[in-house]
Amino acid sequence: MSSTTVAITSATQPQYEYFYQDGRFGAKREVLTGDKAFKTFTEIPIVDLAPAYSDKLEDREQVARKIAEVFETVGFMYIKNHGVDQAIIDEAYRVTKEYFDLPTEKKMQNFNYKNDGLRGYEALYSARLDERFKKGVSDNIEKKEGYTFSYDEEWDMVPPNLTEAQRALHYINQWPDEIFPEFKTGMMTYWSHMLTLGRRLMRLFALGLDVNEEYFDNMMRAPLATIRTHRYSPMDPNNEDENGIGAHTDFETFTMLSQDSIGGLEILNLNAQWIPAPPIEGTFVVNVGDWLQQASNGRFVSTVHRVKRLTGNQPRYSIPFFFGLDFDAYCDVLPTCQSPENPPKYKPLNIKEYLVGLRKKQEARLAKRKAEVEAGIVSPFDSY
Numbered sequence: 001m002s003s004t005t006v007a008i009t010s011a012t013q014p015q016y017e018y019f020y021q022d023g024r025f026g027a028k029r030e031v032l033t034g035d036k037a038f039k040t041f042t043e044i045p046i047v048d049l050a051p052a053y054s055d056k057l058e059d060r061e062q063v064a065r066k067i068a069e070v071f072e073t074v075g076f077m078y079i080k081n082h083g084v085d086q087a088i089i090d091e092a093y094r095v096t097k098e099y100f101d102l103p104t105e106k107k108m109q110n111f112n113y114k115n116d117g118l119r120g121y122e123a124l125y126s127a128r129l130d131e132r133f134k135k136g137v138s139d140n141i142e143k144k145e146g147y148t149f150s151y152d153e154e155w156d157m158v159p160p161n162l163t164e165a166q167r168a169l170h171y172i173n174q175w176p177d178e179i180f181p182e183f184k185t186g187m188m189t190y191w192s193h194m195l196t197l198g199r200r201l202m203r204l205f206a207l208g209l210d211v212n213e214e215y216f217d218n219m220m221r222a223p224l225a226t227i228r229t230h231r232y233s234p235m236d237p238n239n240e241d242e243n244g245i246g247a248h249t250d251f252e253t254f255t256m257l258s259q260d261s262i263g264g265l266e267i268l269n270l271n272a273q274w275i276p277a278p279p280i281e282g283t284f285v286v287n288v289g290d291w292l293q294q295a296s297n298g299r300f301v302s303t304v305h306r307v308k309r310l311t312g313n314q315p316r317y318s319i320p321f322f323f324g325l326d327f328d329a330y331c332d333v334l335p336t337c338q339s340p341e342n343p344p345k346y347k348p349l350n351i352k353e354y355l356v357g358l359r360k361k362q363e364a365r366l367a368k369r370k371a372e373v374e375a376g377i378v379s380p381f382d383s384y
């Protein structure tokens, strides 16, 4: 008599977390547990920025090394003692709240689709980073509004001497000057302090990547420096599709984010687990973007993040500042981040070319969105 053993296979299907990167859907990371799991982070460190303001190079180097360690592993940090006056931050929130409370028809006077650089008001549900858009689950997922503006020479505390050609590379911001002039003043005051902080951080990143402090100075005279101030509306308990912002990486050099006390930001570790980045008073969240990952040949990691579905009936406000580089900057992989054993994994970055390429990838979606809005299919007049 023979007996047959039937092997019981537990062929579990791999699970993935998907994210949006480089103007496209479809990037993914496998969820790993048990023996397969990597040693990876489970929290986000807080870095004290006070030594960055020291006159002594060794103090600045010490904080730069700390930041480099965090950016090589987590790609996200909180900074405290960052030097930006709380009153300036509070005023940015005050005007943000007051702006979003305006009637939608008023906000639509500065609709971002009227502006070549998409500066201005981003209507509710306009953002589309959630992977589910690809699958056509719903048109109305990311329940947030935004207001986007970028570099303005007049508000730069260290104004550069730009040629007309360099000036022409910038998009012109639009503002609700007639209906709410304090909005521009509050937001641009905040922007100018954050730009200054951003330049200081770039010098620390340079030190942490073992080049001299001034390495990036001539690439950030008039950088792409964009704020998109946000209001996430309370989510409908009967509509599970509604969400904050889909998983993505930021494409610029780095981001400095102020968030209110509501929470919801999460970041993805190497095992594709979502790690919360809860609000911590007196801090900004700073994260590596794709350009810094490229310039550092992958040494600094551009970490995937999202804002999860909000619970509760309070809106959430956040103010990210996306720090880029000059439009005419050309940034090769840093000499200290490459060697014969570690050749460049990335082509040199040409900022203008990158932005043109990104817009091309987005063109079809932008055109579809514009047509939908014009046809009233996705009403930009929805409000909570």
Ligand SMILES: O=C(O)CCC(=O)C(=O)O
Pocket: 228, 230, 245, 250, 257, 259, 265, 305, 306, 307, 318, 319, 320
């Ligand atoms: O609102 C937040 O906390 C994050 C927003 C964000 O990731 C983005 O706008 O790129």
Ligand SMILES: [Fe+2]
Pocket: 248, 249, 250, 305
């Ligand atoms: Fe982001």
